[in-house]
Amino acid sequence: MYDFSFTITYDVGADEYTDQFIDRESLRSEALYACLDPSKMWVLELVTGDPEDLAAVDELLLDESLDRYSVSGRSCKATRQVNQITDRSRQRMTYTYVSDVSYCDAIPLIAVKYFSDGVLFRRTRSGETAQWHVLVQDDENVGMLYDTVSGRLADGLQFSFDHLTELEQWESRLLSPSGIRAEQREVLTAAVNRGYFETPREITLDELATELGLPRSTVSYRLRRATAELAKAFVDQEL
Amino acid sequence: MTASPYPESVLVSPDWVVDRLDRFESDDPGYRLLEVDVNTAFYDAGHVPGAVKIDWETDLRSEERHDIVGPDELEQLLGACGITDETTVVVYGDDSNWFAAHMYWQLTYYGHPDVRVMDGGRGYWVDHEYPLSTASVSPPTVQYGKPLSPPADPSIRASREDVLDAIGTETVFVDVRLPEEYRGEITAPPGMNETAMRGGHLPGAKNVFWADNVRPDMRFKPPSALRDVYRSHGVEPSDDIIVYCRIGERSSLTWFALSELLGYESVRNYDGSWTEWGNMIGTPIETGE
Numbered sequence: 001m002y003d004f005s006f007t008i009t010y011d012v013g014a015d016e017y018t019d020q021f022i023d024r025e026s027l028r029s030e031a032l033y034a035c036l037d038p039s040k041m042w043v044l045e046l047v048t049g050d051p052e053d054l055a056a057v058d059e060l061l062l063d064e065s066l067d068r069y070s071v072s073g074r075s076c077k078a079t080r081q082v083n084q085i086t087d088r089s090r091q092r093m094t095y096t097y098v099s100d101v102s103y104c105d106a107i108p109l110i111a112v113k114y115f116s117d118g119v120l121f122r123r124t125r126s127g128e129t130a131q132w133h134v135l136v137q138d139d140e141n142v143g144m145l146y147d148t149v150s151g152r153l154a155d156g157l158q159f160s161f162d163h164l165t166e167l168e169q170w171e172s173r174l175l176s177p178s179g180i181r182a183e184q185r186e187v188l189t190a191a192v193n194r195g196y197f198e199t200p201r202e203i204t205l206d207e208l209a210t211e212l213g214l215p216r217s218t219v220s221y222r223l224r225r226a227t228a229e230l231a232k233a234f235v236d237q238e239l
Numbered sequence: 240m241t242a243s244p245y246p247e248s249v250l251v252s253p254d255w256v257v258d259r260l261d262r263f264e265s266d267d268p269g270y271r272l273l274e275v276d277v278n279t280a281f282y283d284a285g286h287v288p289g290a291v292k293i294d295w296e297t298d299l300r301s302e303e304r305h306d307i308v309g310p311d312e313l314e315q316l317l318g319a320c321g322i323t324d325e326t327t328v329v330v331y332g333d334d335s336n337w338f339a340a341h342m343y344w345q346l347t348y349y350g351h352p353d354v355r356v357m358d359g360g361r362g363y364w365v366d367h368e369y370p371l372s373t374a375s376v377s378p379p380t381v382q383y384g385k386p387l388s389p390p391a392d393p394s395i396r397a398s399r400e401d402v403l404d405a406i407g408t409e410t411v412f413v414d415v416r417l418p419e420e421y422r423g424e425i426t427a428p429p430g431m432n433e434t435a436m437r438g439g440h441l442p443g444a445k446n447v448f449w450a451d452n453v454r455p456d457m458r459f460k461p462p463s464a465l466r467d468v469y470r471s472h473g474v475e476p477s478d479d480i481i482v483y484c485r486i487g488e489r490s491s492l493t494w495f496a497l498s499e500l501l502g503y504e505s506v507r508n509y510d511g512s513w514t515e516w517g518n519m520i521g522t523p524i525e526t527g528e
Contacts, residue, residue: 004429073455077366103366105455114278143431144278147489148334150417151450160419164429 004134004142005162006149008071012128014156017060017068022128024053033121035108043069043096051089061094069098069106073154076104105152107132114141114148131162139164184226187212187219196223243358244462249499251329251355253364256287260370263329264289268381271322273330275299275338276361277488285371287331287364291320291378295338295488299345307487307510310388313349321378324352324385331357331364335450335457341491343499344508350391356495359458366456395498397481397507399515402441406523410479412444413472415493416513420485421446423526426517433485435517439526441483445472449489452496465496476503483509483516 010018021027031045047054047061060066064082067075078101086093101109108121111134120135136142142164150159190212195202205223209216243252256263262270272290274282282292293299298316301308308316322328328351332339339356346354357364365371390396397405405412419425423438440446451468454460460468466476474480480497484490487510498506509516516522 102368113281116280139430141278141430143428143433146428147277151334151448152455153450154455159417161425161429 001167002136002139002142002164003167004136004139004145004164005132006146007129007131007160007162008153009158009160010128010130011156011158014154016066017057018125018128018130020057020060021125024049024056025127026050026053027057027126029123029125031121031123031125033106033108033123034118035112035121036118037116038109038112039101040097040099041069041101041104041106041108043098044093045096046086046091046093048091054090054092058092061092069109070104071107071149071154071157072105072152074103074105076106077102078104107134107149110149110152111145114145135167181225184222184229187214187222188226191223245358245459245500247355248353249355249495250358250459252358253367253369256329256331256357257369260288263287266321266379268321268323268326268378270327270329271320271378272357273320273328273339273342274361275330275332275342277332277334277337281333281361283373285365285373286361286376288370288372288374289376290331291376293320293330293338293342295341299338299342307345307348310349310386310390313345314383314387317351318383319380321381322351323381323383326353328354329357330354331360333361335362335453335492336360336495337449337488337492340495341488344395344491344494344510348390348392348396349387351387359456362457394505395494395507397483397509399509399511399519401507402481402483402509402516403522405479405481406442408479410481411474412441413469413474413480413482413490413493414440414444414446415449415482415484415490416446417448418446420513422528423524426513427485433514435513437517437524439517439524441516442523442525444483444525445474447472447474447493449484449492452492459496459500462501465501469497469501476501478503479505481507481509483512485513486510487512 012022026049028049029045029047031043033041033043035041062082062084064080070076079099081097083095084092085095111119115136122133124131153159191197191208194208196208205220206216209219212219243250259270263272272287273293274286274290275293275295276282279294299308301312330339330342336356339360343354343356414421421440426438427434452459480503482490482493487508490508490512494506494508497503
């Protein structure tokens with residue numbers, strides 16, 4: 001699989017949605033896009049940030065009339081449905097389904113015309129930039145996509161190429177491999193559900209071990225491994 | 240759609256084409272429609288009814304001479320597309336008519352009397368739900384009818400010698416590539432072999448991106464807006480202008496805009512472009528902004 005990566009930089013005032021990210025430094029967004037043909041697209045977007053900054057974008061996130069996707073000077077002619085599927089103080093996740101596309105100059109909908117087998121996309125956004133990763137099986141048409149996308153950008157948007165590489169590693173909040181093994185996950189889930197992490201603890205390690213039918217030392221070890229992996233993964237993602 | 244501000248003798252609207260589909264689809268060689276895409280796979284997915292497919296890699300280039308197609312080859316190609324020297328030829332294609340403009344430029348260079356570009360190209364046609372067809376199109380082969388050698392209008396083409404001679408003169412170079420190509424950071428699009436040993440631009444060249452010629456819907460900007468694009472970069476109608484890009488196709492679009500739409504007096508397309516200039520020994524090159 002190849003990763004074709006480029007960055008689009010927005011001038012202030014060029015895009016209403018991006019302006020929020022420019023004004024509010026705590027905001028970060030990561031989205032996965034899938035597109036199988038030029039008539040529809042799915043978007044899973046996770047926006048994180050300080051609670052007051054997130055509250056300020058809530059309305060935009062759910063506004064089906066706002067075109068958050070077009071990179072050209074014209075709005076998409078398509079139907080948009082947006083659902084919020086996570087609403088926490090520091091994160092929102094939305095699921096958007098764009099369908100009945102007559103035209104829409106969203107990166108994925110431009111790209112899928114060059115990759116008829118379908119394409120996956122990851123997009124991260126903070127401040128004035130949106131970085132795109134276009135994930136394709138074959139790099140044959142990447143050059144054409146480069147020329148086409150760069151030629152479609154609206155005034156106030158600048159294109160810069162980052163890389164085209166065979167994908168060897170993947171770091172993503174949305175799809176991060178947690179590194180937790182199945183048996184560790186089972187213990188961790190039981191510990192959370194039974195209140196082991198509450199203050200004060202609602203269950204002791206001995207009681208948890210009994211419930212799970214495992215030796216205390218095994219439960220203790222698996223719990224430590226699982227929390228260690230989570231802590232490391234968290235710090236890695238934050239850096 | 241409002242009437243085009245440009246003469247129909249060079250630029251026709253999609254409506255103009257759709258009103259004449261029966262003539263384009265007819266065996267009579269009076270009208271022919273040609274689709275020339277960067278991405279040659281697009282045609283097979285659906286094309287304007289009656290449009291003949293042109294493959295820029297094989298039809299518009301001479302592999303042997305590493306040059307644009309020669310006059311004899313072009314006569315053959317046109318004849319095989321059912322085109323005589325009296326045919327009204329309309330070209331269109333993807334990426335806002337990159338290669339359609341390039342073919343227009345080649346036909347004008349060799350002297351086909353009546354060639355026009357369909358405004359907005361393939362993209363506008365598809366987006367606005369004009370009719371598409373997947374039927375194969377092969378009009379009866381004809382004799383083109385007149386020799387295309389020597390080229391009828393050599394004044395629209397610049398060679399490397401012309402470019403070298405123009406450096407340091409009042410001639411204005413217009414580089415239509417992306418800023419990152421102009422600055423010399425990129426010598427070829429990712430994954431493509433249209434590369435050069437060195438990056439950068441012709442000394443003194445102005446960077447006016449090709450897409451600045453067109454509107455978001457891919458049709459050409461109206462005359463005043465188009466003129467403003469060039470005026471804002473200090474390019475005036477009376478200037479002697481040489482345009483170039485990477486392989487001479489995007490610059491054909493800019494040549495078309497300046498020479499055919501705006502009627503600037505002296506505009507040449509340097510079709511050797513950066514794949515030639517950036518690979519030659521000792522040529523003067525500037526990098527950066």
